[in-house]
Amino acid sequence: MSDTATPPYGLTQESAEADRAALARTWANAKGLLGWLSVTTHQAIGRRYIVTAFVFLLLGGIEALMMRIQLAKPENTFLAPARYNQIFTMHGTTMMFLFAVPVMEGMAVYLVPIMVGTRNVAFPRLNNFGYWMYLFGGIFLYVMALTGAAPDAGWFSYVPLAGPQFSTGKGVDTWAQMITFTEISALCVAVEIIVTVLRMRAPGMSLNRLPLYVWSMLIQAFMVVFAMPAVMIASTVMLLNDRTIGTHFVNPWEGGDPLLYQHVFWFFGHPEVYIIFVPALGFISAILEANSRRSIFGYSAVVLSQVATGFIAFGLWVHHMFATGLPQIGEAYFTAASMMIAVTSGVQIFCWLATMWTGRLRMTAAIHFVFGFIFIFVLGGLTGVMLSSVPLDLQSHDTYFVVAHFHYVLIGGALFPLFGAFHHWFSKITGRMIDEALGKLSFWLLFIGFNVTFFPMHILGLNGMTRRIYTYSADLGWGSANLIATAGAFLIALGGIVFIVNALTSMRGPVNAGEDPWDASTLEWAVPSPPPNYNFVYPPVVSSLTPLWTDPALRTVVTGLRTDRREVLVTGVTEAEPQFRYILPGSSIWPFLAAAGIMIGFCGSVFAFSWYFVASVLGGIGFVGWFWPRRPVEVAP
């Protein structure tokens, strides 16, 4: 809607320009440090999530390289056993909780409001609060780790190993409390996404016109709402209370049950994988649609498959526990559920292949990453089918076969799509085109490096190499495959460096990307790059699944929203018919203060339980300030 050269129907260029200027004033962020901490616009918060998550990706990657150096040869002494155990725990924890989920949340916070044609997420201050919780949780973990209290019981913290008897020190407490921080953050975003998608879509964007990426985020958000509380029960209620106040929920010597912890953890832990992966499916759809220049083949099939994925993902956690010796009939059910989730993935892969086949494909860097996704993810999915079979799992569980498998599905299924999305939307977020040639170079380095690193691990696992061992003897014959894997890891690192250099150098260029460099169809390509804080001068009216292909200038709009306060249009859940206007809150320092107060209390609680009261008081003050009733700010017209 920036293109005031062709103003919307019924409006003149002058009136559109006046409304734009008024909106720019109303939506301007406050200056200074206080203003920076108080920001509630989704673009700024989304960018912060993405940048923070990439910093954690870098840290997790460095940890991975250290492990690969240690394992490069038998009996290596690069890392002492205690250090190695800390590093693999930090690697898993960082990648799962501080990178993969937050980066997907960040992309959604940035993209979803624009893609559904509104001006911000439904709860802007909650959004700000969620980001600070995430950042504080991550900083807390790393500060504790650098002072020597790194967790060392694995990213899953199985009891009794993570219990008070066998993990003394503060590492596991830190881990458990960090989970609380990041899960609160994920829940905040999930609630925002659900409400934004269901109630703030552009008029006419009925659910069957919802872009596939938005569908995937809606499904992911619902999964977060159901899965994240489970891990908080596992990590905070059971583990942390067992450790700090002796509740014995999972202490086998006092009537607790260590398997209960595993059940609850994996009831979260398996959907977690899909929480990371489902948004990536949305990236694939968006990139393919724009670059194939046709709408995704089988829209309904793709949506229904993802919905089914969301449901089935909650019914297969036990395949992480086949070796614990559950009754066979139960195992058979989880085998069947685990295999059936391959059908939903298969249907989507077939639809994308059909899209590529019948479309007019443009070989951008993003499409390279889509191909990398298909190659790596399909292979990882097929080894997943193997692992869902109880007998095969009993041989491959907790070996490098599993390490290979989940890196294939997570890196192939989430990281490659994310990198593709990064190249695809870079122009939208920064206003500058990313260098395509360097993008393709980083793709090939990452793709080759990835396969060199992780393919040999399948064979290592079947040849008996168990996970989480800091060293191995030369007679076991694992040396050469491990050396190859380490060499591949450095190739991945090189690809990562090219990627970072590409992003940083491209960012220094002039703002010249234009609104829609890919001739794409969804609403985010109708706004300037980078988008203004208010996104759209007038909420667009949508009449098809591919609005910009139907109405390139987006001239059918809703008028009448006030420009002197942060008003948005609330629409119906299914048909997106306009219902009423709603005022979104502006900047506020209170979410930051509430988050900071909670952080102080939660961090302290690792050392003494009484700090929970500090958290209650400080957090309470923050929330009271935040929710203190005020009249909406009226600005004179």
Add this chain to the structure above:
Amino acid sequence: MNNVIVSGLLLWIAPGAFGPQSALDPAANSARIIAGLMRDFTILLGIIFLIVIGVAVASLMRRHRGIEQEPLERAHLPSPETENRTGRIVGAASVLTTVILLALIAISASAGKAISDRAIPANALTIEVTGNQWWWYVRYLNDDASQIIVTANEIHVPVGRPVMIRGTSQDVIHSFWIPDLSGKRDLIPSRITTEWFQAERPGRFRGQCAEFCGLQHAHMAVWVVAEDEASFEAWRRAQLQDAVEPATPSQQVGQQVFLSTACAMCHSIRGTSAHGQVAPDLTHLASRITIAAGTLPNNRGNLAGWISDPQTIKPGNHMATIPLRSDQLQPLLDYLEILR
């Protein structure tokens, strides 16, 4: 590199090309059934992978066709005929996927049934394995208490006779896994888990703890020696005996060193006053292949190094460093070496 290529190409063709701890080189019914299943899955899923990637590459290759002929259009919508045809192909592929998966579920379930606990034969030899940080306590159960054998970190089984492992743990969760013989089973404190296998050829098979169990998870190995019935019986009888008495003066001094220092606090040597229960039973230490739960080959030099400085060899393990003079260590080694 060779190892990977060889393993990859000869995955199932060349048994014996693998290390002492490989699921691809089965030596028992359970591992053999699983390896067969793995082969079937790999072939079928491998074909699917090649087809999918083939279609993906082909669709990337054909991209230029339309583009070169027609002017670039913003959006391109294929004809309804094309869409219908594509829909039929996608639908057929989805149905085929479901059918293949159902077939895989069926063959997986049938293999699972054959190796499941419910298939344990009644005449199985029952061995109790208890995980400890970071070693294995092993006890051969028997209705006749005088026939119970206690040992550690090494299990002997007769070829051709079913063996049931009853597992539990003393501390954290461990996982008992001998890939050449069968899949793994977690050892969980306060619970008993079972698995079984029947060795089909003699050999020495290595296994190691598969569930992360703390600092020395990497050094928690176990050896299983499968041998013919006669050798097994001989081993069993030898294990039932008390420890031999020291014969030479040096061995006698060594025994005194063992009994008078902290060694006897943790270890047992049956037939002596050493009754410690928190560390491996050493009554027949010299008969074992390795020491320190598979960490080192069992020989005099390694034993000397292990006793003198266990914390360098296996940092963080629970064996105390006991300061011994050379005139104590050498007799102690003389004594331990006769505990066959």
